Amino acid sequence: MSRHSQTSRRSPLLGIYALLVFAFLYSPIVVLILYSFNRDGVGGFPPRQLTFAWYRLLFSDSAIWDSVLNSLLVALGAVALSLTLGLLAALALDRATFPGKSIFRRLVLLPLILPGIITGLSLLMFAVFAGMQLSLATVFLGHGTALLSVATTELFAGLQKIDRAQEEASLDLGATPWQTFWRVTLPNLKLSLIAAGLLIFTLSMDEIAVTFFLIGRDNTLPLEIWARLRRGITPEINAISTLIFAVSVVLILIWYQIRTRTTGKEVQELLERP
Amino acid sequence: MYSRAYKWIVSTPPLLWVAIFLLLPYALMFAHSFWLVRDGMIAREWNLRNYAKLFQNPVYLDVLFRTMRIAAGVTLLSLLLGYPLAYYMSFRAGVRKELLYQLVIVPLWVSYLVRGYAWKTILGSEGVLNGFLQYIHVTKEPVSFFLYSPFAVVLMLTHIYTPFVFLPLYASLEHIPRNLVEASHDLGAGSRATFLRVILPLSLPGLLAGATFAFVLTLGDFLAPLLVGGPSSIMIANIVQSLFGTAYDWPLGAAISVCILVLTISLLFLTERLEKRWSFR
Amino acid sequence: MTQPVSSAEQTAACAGSGNELLEVRNVAKSFGPREVLKHISLEIASGEFLTLLGESGSGKTTLLRLIAGFEQPGSGEIWMSGERLDTLPPYKRRVNTVFQNYALFPHLTVQENVGYGLQVSGVAKSEIPGRVNEALQMVKMREFAVSRPAKLSGGQQQRVALARALVNRPKLLLLDEPLSALDANLRKQMQGELKSLQRELRITFLFVTHDQEEAMALSDRIALLKDGALEQIASPREIYAHPATSYTAEFIGQTNLLRAEVRNGVASCGSLRWSTLQPTGAALFSLRPEAIHLSPDGPVPADAIRFRAVIRQQIFSGSSEHLELELAGQLLRARIPARGAISGEQEFWFSPADAVSVRE
Numbered sequence: 001m002s003r004h005s006q007t008s009r010r011s012p013l014l015g016i017y018a019l020l021v022f023a024f025l026y027s028p029i030v031v032l033i034l035y036s037f038n039r040d041g042v043g044g045f046p047p048r049q050l051t052f053a054w055y056r057l058l059f060s061d062s063a064i065w066d067s068v069l070n071s072l073l074v075a076l077g078a079v080a081l082s083l084t085l086g087l088l089a090a091l092a093l094d095r096a097t098f099p100g101k102s103i104f105r106r107l108v109l110l111p112l113i114l115p116g117i118i119t120g121l122s123l124l125m126f127a128v129f130a131g132m133q134l135s136l137a138t139v140f141l142g143h144g145t146a147l148l149s150v151a152t153t154e155l156f157a158g159l160q161k162i163d164r165a166q167e168e169a170s171l172d173l174g175a176t177p178w179q180t181f182w183r184v185t186l187p188n189l190k191l192s193l194i195a196a197g198l199l200i201f202t203l204s205m206d207e208i209a210v211t212f213f214l215i216g217r218d219n220t221l222p223l224e225i226w227a228r229l230r231r232g233i234t235p236e237i238n239a240i241s242t243l244i245f246a247v248s249v250v251l252i253l254i255w256y257q258i259r260t261r262t263t264g265k266e267v268q269e270l271l272e273r274p
Numbered sequence: 275m276y277s278r279a280y281k282w283i284v285s286t287p288p289l290l291w292v293a294i295f296l297l298l299p300y301a302l303m304f305a306h307s308f309w310l311v312r313d314g315m316i317a318r319e320w321n322l323r324n325y326a327k328l329f330q331n332p333v334y335l336d337v338l339f340r341t342m343r344i345a346a347g348v349t350l351l352s353l354l355l356g357y358p359l360a361y362y363m364s365f366r367a368g369v370r371k372e373l374l375y376q377l378v379i380v381p382l383w384v385s386y387l388v389r390g391y392a393w394k395t396i397l398g399s400e401g402v403l404n405g406f407l408q409y410i411h412v413t414k415e416p417v418s419f420f421l422y423s424p425f426a427v428v429l430m431l432t433h434i435y436t437p438f439v440f441l442p443l444y445a446s447l448e449h450i451p452r453n454l455v456e457a458s459h460d461l462g463a464g465s466r467a468t469f470l471r472v473i474l475p476l477s478l479p480g481l482l483a484g485a486t487f488a489f490v491l492t493l494g495d496f497l498a499p500l501l502v503g504g505p506s507s508i509m510i511a512n513i514v515q516s517l518f519g520t521a522y523d524w525p526l527g528a529a530i531s532v533c534i535l536v537l538t539i540s541l542l543f544l545t546e547r548l549e550k551r552w553s554f555r
Numbered sequence: 556m557t558q559p560v561s562s563a564e565q566t567a568a569c570a571g572s573g574n575e576l577l578e579v580r581n582v583a584k585s586f587g588p589r590e591v592l593k594h595i596s597l598e599i600a601s602g603e604f605l606t607l608l609g610e611s612g613s614g615k616t617t618l619l620r621l622i623a624g625f626e627q628p629g630s631g632e633i634w635m636s637g638e639r640l641d642t643l644p645p646y647k648r649r650v651n652t653v654f655q656n657y658a659l660f661p662h663l664t665v666q667e668n669v670g671y672g673l674q675v676s677g678v679a680k681s682e683i684p685g686r687v688n689e690a691l692q693m694v695k696m697r698e699f700a701v702s703r704p705a706k707l708s709g710g711q712q713q714r715v716a717l718a719r720a721l722v723n724r725p726k727l728l729l730l731d732e733p734l735s736a737l738d739a740n741l742r743k744q745m746q747g748e749l750k751s752l753q754r755e756l757r758i759t760f761l762f763v764t765h766d767q768e769e770a771m772a773l774s775d776r777i778a779l780l781k782d783g784a785l786e787q788i789a790s791p792r793e794i795y796a797h798p799a800t801s802y803t804a805e806f807i808g809q810t811n812l813l814r815a816e817v818r819n820g821v822a823s824c825g826s827l828r829w830s831t832l833q834p835t836g837a838a839l840f841s842l843r844p845e846a847i848h849l850s851p852d853g854p855v856p857a858d859a860i861r862f863r864a865v866i867r868q869q870i871f872s873g874s875s876e877h878l879e880l881e882l883a884g885q886l887l888r889a890r891i892p893a894r895g896a897i898s899g900e901q902e903f904w905f906s907p908a909d910a911v912s913v914r915e
Binding site: 042145222229 | 276277280281283284285287288289291292295296297298299300302303306355356358359361362363366372376377378379380381383384385386387388389391392393394395396398401402404405406408409433436437487490491493494495496497501511514515518524527528531534535538542
């Protein structure tokens with residue numbers, strides 16, 4: 001990248017603007033975290049007394065933790081389902097040709113781009129049609145289906161990066177396609193699977209739009225928070241939000257490390273002078 | 275290299291699943307839009323009355339247009355925030371761009387609800403913003419239009435979707451070979467001319483992708499109005515939600531959903547064609 | 556066998572006599588801890604075809620980029636036509652570049668690409684189509700005027716890149732290994748076209764390559780760079796016949812490097828002895844393979860140094876035989892005109908004037 005020292009007329013305005021955008025993106029979160037420690041609750045300025053009271057309240061709130069457990073169950077189930085079907089779908093898209101393939105591809109990607117309410121309502125109608133009771137099971141089916149698109153996209157990209165010659169070499173050396181799959185293809189996809197899994201897990205834990213219409217008596221975490229919001233704002237919600245934020249950050253950073261490890265070399269080369 | 279059995283095994287389960295849990299549900303929604311509610315029950319009588327109602331009753335069209343205006347506003351603001359940021363990171367940030375990239379995607383992953391809730395606490399009459407303004411003596415009384423207004427909805431959704439707009443845009447900008455920028459300078463174009471003539475045109479695919487994403491998702495959003503919107507900021511998805519809830523008219527709700535679906539798919543189709551035209555490959 | 560001095564060599568001889576276009580004064584450049592250019596000075600005469608030749612890492616591309624304006628020198632100055640160049644941004648320099656990967660704008664047609672420099676400099680709209688046409692005609696790409704770069708072959712893109720640079724009538728044209736991505740035949744053809752184009756337009760060309768054959772074919776002068784320093788700068792014939800260092804002798808063409816001891820005007824290396832003007836002491840000599848002749852093949856001059864050697868290997872290459880000779884444990888490479896298989900011990904000779912003394 002060229003370095004215009006004495007000839008540069010680059011104003012610092014762009015950098016300042018970028019800083020302001022970052023400030024915009026982060027200030028609500030910073031405020032949220034700050035006020036979770038505020039004794040006087042949410043609102044007013046400046047926050048007066050810092051306390052852990054709200055967190056203590058949170059930890060004794062069993063309803064919240066029940067919903068966390070529900071969310072975890074659904075999320076883990078969704079990860080398992082999406083990754084399995086997604087892997088098959090990615091393999092199919094990468095290696096098989098069949099009539100209606102392009103329609104299939106678009107259909108799989110549809111929940112990704114459509115507003116959640118449409119997918120949620122469609123699945124609701126299906127549940128009613130099939131005579132299913134709304135419960136965590138229906139939520140699980142909804143998440144699995146909606147997040148299938150995420151799994152397929154990530155795993156398809158991962159498959160593209162595999163050198164086809166590796167699988168050919170395996171077959172050449174006497175391994176069956178099944179063995180080749182387990183010994184060559186899958187290990188190469190390890191990082192993609194983990195990255196996709198993390199992403200699906202996070203998205204499932206946060207899912208509201210689809211869940212809204214498929215929920216039965218047991219709440220997931222977002223819906224439990226939503227229900228409480230209808231009753232009013234309490235700093236306890238700030239506290240749980242802060243915890244969600246902290247966990248999310250850790251998960252994203254792990255995801256990012258994994259993601260760039262698969263393309264790490266390219267990123268390195270991009271940043272170095274040619 | 276792959277046997278027919280292999281191809282069958284990998285294609286059948288996902289195909290089956292997608293057919294049952296995606297195609298069928300969407301088809302059901304489509305079917306419902308042609309049915310009716312009679313005596314509190316859904317009657318499977320095929321008719322077009324739901325669609326007629328949509329076009330004849332001005333309420334629905336008003337709300338739809340309002341929703342589209344909000345979506346357009348959110349998209350525009352997200353671009354105004356996201357594009358300069360992406361440009362700065364791609365062309366000016368140097369080795370820091372990896373760190374900055376992580377900083378941008380963090381808010382993206384943090385719960386929608388958490389971020390919406392944050393705005394709710396900030397914008398209220400007793401909220402942090404009002405408290406701050408009063409503290410520094412800019413205002414004497416709480417400003418009420420911060421919350422429960424279209425302003426709040428647009429603000430919250432811009433906050434949500436700016437990283438969404440940023441991602442494909444940044445990818446597009448990163449893909450521009452740096453020697454094109456050098457070539458442009460070499461031929462006599464300064465930074466501004468280079469941006470307008472080379473960088474902007476080549477970033478259009480990413481820009482389009484991000485903008486479409488933001489627009490379409492805002493169009494179907496029903497949570498933001500419930501969190502921070504007021505009666506004057508009801509969006510089309512809220513109407514659908516109430517029709518599936520207390521207002522109990524699934525067929526009408528399905529009809530509106532189908533309209534949203536058609537709108538969305540047409541938009542996606544259009545932008546896909548434009549993206550192909552503008553990718554110059 | 557003397558050749559008349561060409562006008563190009565006259566131009567080369569004139570360098571430094573007052574018609575310099577570009578002057579690089581003591582320029583150094585580092586990237587972090589890596590010293591890429593170590594205090595280089597050179598001059599480029601107006602209208603000459605100068606090649607920067609070197610391996611990758613020699614600094615040739617960096618020097619080019621400094622002149623183009625994409626990098627700033629760490630120290631030193633660059634002057635063009637009596638004015639300071641290195642303080643100007645690239646878009647203010649009367650210098651244009653032909654990039655290694657062409658860098659054509661994918662979203663513009665060929666004629667829009669070529670006209671780009673004219674448009675951004677505010678040339679009159681009425682004038683642009685004419686000049687663009689002229690440039691495309693020069694590189695024989697008129698019929699592709701409305702095509703997009705993606706539809707063109709490598710060679711065609713290269714011509715468009717050339718036209719795009721030349722249309723601006725720069726004082727100096729920089730070419731960054733423009734032919735390296737082309738296949739051998741196309742390369743040779745383009746070399747010829749580039750050379751005649753330069754002669755015709757009389758624009759100063761600064762050409763970068765790692766291919767020494769290409770450098771010799773095209774240049775009025777070659778500047779050989781090694782590890783960021785200027786090893787030698789001279790015309791192709793001069794640099795071939797009188798390499799200054801062993802590196803030059805080995806990089807340009809092939810050679811045998813003979814380590815000899817000189818005593819009283821006689822150099823001895825192994826079992827070879829020849830007369831030399833070098834002072835007494837250790838010395839290094841370069842003897843080109845084609846300077847070694849097979850005695851039975853023709854008349855042997857009186858002052859020739861004869862020796863017998865065993866032919867270890869013979870490789871046929873069309874018009875010549877490449878021989879690997881062994882004598883007294885020493886290996887020599889010889890190139891003689893094609894004459895059929897030959898083996899065993901034979902007598903060879905070389906002229907003492909062909910053993911050129913070089914620095915380390």
